[in-house]
Amino acid sequence: MEEKYRQVVEALEKRGIKAVFIPTKEEARQMLLDRIPAGASVGIGGSMSIQELEVEEELAAKGCEVLWHWRGSCPEQVNSLRRRALTCDFYLASSNAITQDGRLVNIDGTGNRVMGMVYGPPRVILVVGINKLSTDLEGALDRVRREASPPNARRLKLKTPCAITGECNDCTSPDRMCKVVTIIEGKPGETELEVLLVGEKLGY
Ligand code: SF4
Numbered sequence: 252m253e254e255k256y257r258q259v260v261e262a263l264e265k266r267g268i269k270a271v272f273i274p275t276k277e278e279a280r281q282m283l284l285d286r287i288p289a290g291a292s293v294g295i296g297g298s299m300s301i302q303e304l305e306v307e308e309e310l311a312a313k314g315c316e317v318l319w320h321w322r323g324s325c326p327e328q329v330n331s332l333r334r335r336a337l338t339c340d341f342y343l344a345s346s347n348a349i350t351q352d353g354r355l356v357n358i359d360g361t362g363n364r365v366m367g368m369v370y371g372p373p374r375v376i377l378v379v380g381i382n383k384l385s386t387d388l389e390g391a392l393d394r395v396r397r398e399a400s401p402p403n404a405r406r407l408k409l410k411t412p413c414a415i416t417g418e419c420n421d422c423t424s425p426d427r428m429c430k431v432v433t434i435i436e437g438k439p440g441e442t443e444l445e446v447l448l449v450g451e452k453l454g455y
Pocket residue numbers: 395396397400401404411412413414418419420421422423424426427428429
């Protein structure tokens with residue numbers, strides 16, 4: 252393991268957050284599936300990283316109930332899935348940025364994803380690609396506004412300045428996707444939080 256990844260893993264563990272470095276996406280996928288027992292309920296936050304790992308089918312095949320609002324077919328169902336996902340046994344997501352000293356920085360327009368990470372399902376697994384690594388807090392906040400928000404805004408067809416220009420102007424758009432910004436500084440009291448740090452690019 253490269254020194255900088257070892258440092259991040261150690262920094263997370265010092266904060267009470269379980270962490271492991273996994274070189275490849277495929278290995279991360281398998282580890283994620285191994286962590287979740289047959290029959291468990293699994294909520295998923297909005298996450299390109301989890302989508303890229305394609306775990307839904309395999310979880311369903313072993314009897315897990317998977318609740319993901321991205322699979323909702325109307326606004327009411329989407330909202331219901333968001334809420335029900337917060338009561339599952341497990342919650343899967345990524346993080347928008349992770350600092351070298353183990354802070355997890357996230358933005359959210361609705362709030363369900365950042366809520367699920369800290370107080371909802373008792374076990375939370377975040378799968379984080381190396382592209383999310385930032386030197387420090389300032390770099391992490393910069394990353395979420397420059398690198399995470401513009402492509403996500405375009406994907407969701409949101410009317411935000413960053414979707415058009417690729418730059419953040421601290422907008423007041425109703426579509427603002429960073430209405431809530433969280434920094435996880437340590438293991439939340441009632442949540443077993445684990446980070447699978449993947450040695451490849453994952454999500455954005
Ligand atoms: S404040 Fe507005 S422009 Fe800036 S990243 Fe958030 S949504 Fe985009």
